[in-house]
Amino acid sequence: MTSLRFAFLFLLLSFSALAQKDYKLWLQYNETSNSVMISEYKSNLKGIVVLGNSETIKIAEKELKTGFSDMLGNISEIKSDIKGENNLIVGSESNLNAEIKNELQSDFAKINDEGFIVKTVSFKNKKQIIITGKNDVAVLYGVFNFLRILQTNKSIKNLNIADSPKTSIRILNHWDNLDRTVERGYAGFSLWNWQKLPDFIDQRYIDYARANASIGINGTVLTNVNANALILTPQYLEKVEALANVFRPYGIKVYLTARFSAPIEIGGLKTADPKDPEVINWWKNKSAEIYKRIPDFGGFLVKANSEGQPGPQNYGRDHVDGANMLADAVAPFGGIIMWRAFVYSEHDANDRAKQAYAEFQPYDGKFKENVIVQVKNGAIDFQPREPFHPLFGAMPKTPLMMEFQITQEYLGFSTHLVFLPKLFQEVLESDTYQKGKGSTVAKVVDGTLYQNKLTGIAGVANIGNDLNWTGHPFAQANWYGFGRLAWNPYLDSETIADEWLRSTFSNDENFIKPVKSIMIESREAVVNYMTPLGLHHIMDTGHHYGPGPWVSNLSRPEWNPTYYHKADQNGIGFDRSKSGTNAVSQYVPEVADLFDNLETCPEKDLLWFHHVSWDYKLKNGQTLWNGLALKYQEGVNQAAAMQNVWNKAGKYVDSERFNEVKMLLEIQYKEAKWWRDACLLYFQQFSGKELPEGVEKPTQTLEYFKSLKFPFAPGNG
Numbered sequence: 001m002t003s004l005r006f007a008f009l010f011l012l013l014s015f016s017a018l019a020q021k022d023y024k025l026w027l028q029y030n031e032t033s034n035s036v037m038i039s040e041y042k043s044n045l046k047g048i049v050v051l052g053n054s055e056t057i058k059i060a061e062k063e064l065k066t067g068f069s070d071m072l073g074n075i076s077e078i079k080s081d082i083k084g085e086n087n088l089i090v091g092s093e094s095n096l097n098a099e100i101k102n103e104l105q106s107d108f109a110k111i112n113d114e115g116f117i118v119k120t121v122s123f124k125n126k127k128q129i130i131i132t133g134k135n136d137v138a139v140l141y142g143v144f145n146f147l148r149i150l151q152t153n154k155s156i157k158n159l160n161i162a163d164s165p166k167t168s169i170r171i172l173n174h175w176d177n178l179d180r181t182v183e184r185g186y187a188g189f190s191l192w193n194w195q196k197l198p199d200f201i202d203q204r205y206i207d208y209a210r211a212n213a214s215i216g217i218n219g220t221v222l223t224n225v226n227a228n229a230l231i232l233t234p235q236y237l238e239k240v241e242a243l244a245n246v247f248r249p250y251g252i253k254v255y256l257t258a259r260f261s262a263p264i265e266i267g268g269l270k271t272a273d274p275k276d277p278e279v280i281n282w283w284k285n286k287s288a289e290i291y292k293r294i295p296d297f298g299g300f301l302v303k304a305n306s307e308g309q310p311g312p313q314n315y316g317r318d319h320v321d322g323a324n325m326l327a328d329a330v331a332p333f334g335g336i337i338m339w340r341a342f343v344y345s346e347h348d349a350n351d352r353a354k355q356a357y358a359e360f361q362p363y364d365g366k367f368k369e370n371v372i373v374q375v376k377n378g379a380i381d382f383q384p385r386e387p388f389h390p391l392f393g394a395m396p397k398t399p400l401m402m403e404f405q406i407t408q409e410y411l412g413f414s415t416h417l418v419f420l421p422k423l424f425q426e427v428l429e430s431d432t433y434q435k436g437k438g439s440t441v442a443k444v445v446d447g448t449l450y451q452n453k454l455t456g457i458a459g460v461a462n463i464g465n466d467l468n469w470t471g472h473p474f475a476q477a478n479w480y481g482f483g484r485l486a487w488n489p490y491l492d493s494e495t496i497a498d499e500w501l502r503s504t505f506s507n508d509e510n511f512i513k514p515v516k517s518i519m520i521e522s523r524e525a526v527v528n529y530m531t532p533l534g535l536h537h538i539m540d541t542g543h544h545y546g547p548g549p550w551v552s553n554l555s556r557p558e559w560n561p562t563y564y565h566k567a568d569q570n571g572i573g574f575d576r577s578k579s580g581t582n583a584v585s586q587y588v589p590e591v592a593d594l595f596d597n598l599e600t601c602p603e604k605d606l607l608w609f610h611h612v613s614w615d616y617k618l619k620n621g622q623t624l625w626n627g628l629a630l631k632y633q634e635g636v637n638q639a640a641a642m643q644n645v646w647n648k649a650g651k652y653v654d655s656e657r658f659n660e661v662k663m664l665l666e667i668q669y670k671e672a673k674w675w676r677d678a679c680l681l682y683f684q685q686f687s688g689k690e691l692p693e694g695v696e697k698p699t700q701t702l703e704y705f706k707s708l709k710f711p712f713a714p715g716n717g
């Protein structure tokens with residue numbers, strides 16, 4: 001009996017210890033096993049001196065102490081007073097003594113307000129490491145950077161880092177509803193426990209803020225873009241205020257989504273017309289009320305006149321009228337409006353891919369200073385691959401921010417391993433040619449192309465209350481990678497994968513090398529088994545999980561997959577060339593011509609821009625039909641290869657995470673085959689051709705695949 005009880009207790013304890021690993025994200029602070037590094041770290045870190053006493057500085061100090069004790073074991077040697085050398089001195093510029101400040105003058109000149117310096121200096125002939133910045137949050141960023149150096153087993157002998165974020169708004173968009181369901185959320189329910197707020201502060205809020213601060217995220221939109229006006233009532237604002245208080249010391253500002261019809265729904269007005277004086281007043285008063293509670297409130301994110309959401313057009317006004325009215329309301333308090341450009345209309349017979357550009361481009365220069373237009377990375381909707389959105393670079397007088405989707409609505413939910421920084425990087429590196437060669441999307445987003453002051457990157461969060469935050473252990477890498485790229489849109493995704501793996505799992509090269517390679521390949525794998533060669537939006541209806549290329553019965557034409565692939569006896573693909581919908585003309589001539597011309601159009605975008613015959617010859621000499629089938633097979637093979645690699649990783653990873661990933665990769669492989677078979681059987685009806693050699697034969701019929709239904713797929717309202 002007793003031994004049974006012990007066994008149970010042991011099981012419970014080991015479960016929680018393991019579960020904690022998953023929960024700790026990339027902040028594992030694993031004990032360093034590299035003896036060379038340990039002795040280097042210990043000899044360079046004899047003492048810590050922390051200057052200042054703000055909450056933020058206390059967080060920084062605690063973080064350092066946790067990091068050191070976890071990674072370096074016994075830190076009893078680390079004293080808190082500074083006499084000799086080899087100390088770590090941590091504090092903001094104003095707290096440094098004059099001599100150190102002087103020593104760092106040229107470094108301070110290099111950084112902006114959120115930037116940090118991590119530097120080995122020698123003063124009074126004594127070597128010290130300084131972590132500093134212009135304020136305490138910047139110091140906290142420096143601390144996390146320093147800890148990352150230790151986590152990734154890099155040298156701290158001669159540090160010389162001065163690093164600043166290249167964008168000013170680095171923000172998560174939570175599509176969280178007040179009932180705690182999460183639109184397109186695949187990691188459980190919303191973190192925000194509205195019922196228990198404001199009095200109950202879940203430890204998760206603090207851990208969330210800490211994780212975000214560790215990667216430089218400085219803003220969070222708490223609520224769904226399909227907004228509920230209730231969040232703006234005093235009852236809820238009190239709860240929002242409680243969250244803002246938790247996040248503040250971590251440098252994170254809170255933002256809300258504003259439902260455009262709120263003046264009617266909660267204000268008792270008859271209209272929400274942005275030109276109506278009462279409406280204008282209502283928003284002014286509402287903003288004042290919010291800022292009274294939350295003086296550093298960030299502002300509003302707005303989805304208006306998009307997919308049925310209310311907006312200025314309901315009153316014969318336009319997006320500029322709506323955005324500017326709200327901008328005026330928050331301007332006195334330093335707030336901003338992030339106005340989304342994700343619009344397409346059921347009454348517009350035009351190619352959906354052209355609609356946002358057509359509607360927004362003419363507004364260039366018309367928005368108030370504190371408005372930033374938030375544009376999705378591509379012109380349709382977060383597909384596994386889309387060419388960059390033509391609005392990037394096309395509105396020189398308007399700040400534009402990037403909207404990426406971290407949650408995998410169209411990329412296998414939290415079931416498939418897909419390393420998204422690869423996708424993000426591809427978009428950011430795309431050349432718009434707006435000011436000649438080298439006018440990349442990254443330069444639009446970081447403001448260097450047109451000298452915009454307001455800059456930003458938003459990511460639709462993949463976070464929920466699952467024990468491991470993101471559903472799939474590897475989906476944590478997408479949150480991490482998003483933050484790193486928002487800080488520096490020029491970072492290489494391979495560097496990000498490397499950092500994340502080392503901080504999350506192990507520094508062992510035998511683990512890093514192969515596992516990094518599957519991360520890097522995973523994005524192309526998913527493109528191959530879902531939507532190769534420029535196919536897009538052929539996911540099943542509503543929930544968007546799994547293939548549904550046959551769906552053609554939805555009320556709005558542009559919701560149907562058949563609208564996007566246009567497969568028929570003659571071929572497949574959406575003709576957006578000059579002889580088709582001419583969507584290519586929304587890009588500057590260099591880019592337009594590249595996409596327009598079959599010879600130069602990258603094959604990865606072929607069916608996005610062209611309808612080509614089944615016998616069309618691809619660059620590798622294959623016919624389009626054979627090439628398409630082989631791409632689907634390649635995706636399946638890649639999914640299998642991912643499994644092979646992971647199966648050998650067991651000895652470097654705790655068994656819980658190892659098994660989780662193993663099971664998920666098995667599902668991914670199974671579903672890659674599902675995608676291949678369903679799509680090829682469906683398209684084969686039009687091509688009328690046999691599958692080429694090397695492509696496995698489907699084991700089910702097309703009817704079987706069509707019959708699959710997923711009424712309770714998550715994230716779908």
Ligand code: BDP
Nearest residue numbers: 183184225226303342381382
């Ligand atoms: C689509 C989603 C939908 C969102 C919409 C948006 O399917 O749930 O509300 O985008 O971004 O991707 O507004």
